[in-house]
Amino acid sequence: MNNLNKLKDYVPIGLILPFLIILAVEGGLIYGLDFYKKNLSNKITILESSLNLKEEENLKKLVKDETYFVFSQSVNIVEILKQRKDVEKVIERFNSLMPKFLKLDNFNFKPSLNSISFSGSVSGWENFFKLKDYLLRENKYFVGKIESGPTYNEGIVNFSAVINLKPDFYQ
C-alpha cells in the first residue's frame, strides 16, 4: 500500500489513465476486427465454393437441357445476324460521301469498330484542306480525322484518315 502511494507520487495517473483506456479500447478493436475478418473470410470461402459447385452443376444440367441449348443457339444466331453489316452498302456509301477528287490507295473497314481507315491522295493543298474540313465537319454519317500526313510530293498530297461511322451511315 505504501509502495502504491509512492508510485502514485512518481507516476501522474491522471495523465496516463486516458492513454491506457485508449490502448485497451484499441486492443479490443483489433481483437474484434480480427475476429470479424476471420469470420468473413470463412463465409466467403464457403459461399465461393458452394457457388462454384452450383455453377458447375447448373452448367452440366444446362448443356444437357435441350430447350436451353436450342434457345442459346437461336439467341446467338439472332445477335450475330443483328451485328452483321452490309459491306457492299458500306463501300457504296463511302464512295458517295467522299469527294470525287480523292484518290484512294487503301481502304479498311472493321464492322465491329464501326470504323473505316483509308489512305489516299489529292492534287494540291487546296483540295487537301477541303477534304480535311469535310472530314472534321459535324455531320450525321461519321466523325473523321486525319491520322497521318499530309506529305507533299510533286503537287500530290498524301495522307491517311479514319472515319468512325454513325448509325445513319448504314441506313
Next chain:
Amino acid sequence: MNILIKLLPIILISTIFYLLIYNVYPLFKEIIALEKKLNQLRDREKEINALEKFVNQLEANENIKSLLAIKDNLDEWLPKDPKTDHLIYTFYNIFKETGLGSENLNFQVGSEDIYFHKNVLPVRNISMSFNFNSLDKAIRFIKIIENNVRIMSVKEVSFSKNGESQLVVEAYHLSVKQ
C-alpha cells in the same frame, strides 16, 4: 526511473499511433475488401438463381419448345463443334462452283468465349482470312457466305488501289464445356 516516467505519455501515444497505423488501419482495409468480395459473390448468387428461374420459365414456354422442331437447322447454322472440315468443304465448293479463288485460306479456331447475351451459352469463333485479286470477287464472295447455311460474318474488309482485297470472316460454334 524519473526520465522513464516523464517519457511514459510519449511512449503510450506512440504505441497508440503505431497500433492504429500498423494494425487497425490494415485490418479495416482488409475487411472492406472482403465485404466487397462478399457483395460480388452475393450478386453472383443472385445471377445464378435468376438463371435457374429463367431456365425453368424457358422449359414451360411453348414458343421456345417449338424451336426444338427446327433443332437440325439450328445445328447447321450454329453447331456445337467448330466443324472446320465442313467449312473447308463449303469453301472448296464455293471456289469450285463460282470460279472465285483465294490465294490464302487461314483458319484460326478461337479459344475464348464470346457472350452475345448473358443468359445464354457463349459462342467461340473460327476466324478465316481470304485474299482476292479484285474487290468484285471479294464482294461476290461475301454475298455467297452471307447466304450460306452456316452463320458467318465479315470482320474486316481491306482493299488497295491495285484491286487486291483481303477479307477476315468469322464462323461460330456454341461453346459447350462437357
